[in-house]
Amino acid sequence: AQRVTQPEKLLSVFKGAPVELKCNYSYSGSPELFWYVQYSRQRLQLLLRHISRESIKGFTADLNKGETSFHLKKPFAQEEDSAMYYCAPRGSASQGNLIFGKGTKLSVKP
């Protein structure tokens, strides 16, 4: 069964501290992996996708196929990073279907 696990419901850090939001997945085949962000009272936005290997707003994500993990990292958190973060795999096994983890709420304190 396809499953996404984000073990932390809430992650609280101080401004300037490093951040790592964990994501583990169980998925048939080789899915493409995404991170989405939802700021307070706003729609979900694509933060980054593994295939493009980009860095958005200082965030990066490393895919570890052996551990089936796709953790999101940022070396120095900013207050404006406070939001809900969702990990989401997508692949041909489900014909393009996108499933989400339950999300991690990141709170960056001043």
Place this chain on the structure above:
Amino acid sequence: EAQVTQNPRYLITVTGKKLTVTCSQNMNHEYMSWYRQDPGLGLRQIYYSMNVEVTDKGDVPEGYKVSRKEKRNFPLILESPSPNQTSLYFCASSGTENYGYTFGSGTRLTVV
């Protein structure tokens, strides 16, 4: 501007009164999907569509219907809403498997 448009943004209705939430995208995307978002449960998929006239159930389809008669539109229909369908609903679309979804602004539905 490329976007996914949902209407209405807010809706309060009574139990049993049929309603439709509309979703339209202007990006010629093949894939469209509906999700509901509830505290502590994250986003759960209701239905998705891979193209015109092709739809399939997600994780929580009970009490919902969808149709995909045109590529751009993917309405969500609640034939007989109940209070447990009170939620925040998001529509999303995507062009290919390796592109992320673009989300609408959400519809906050309250069923009393």
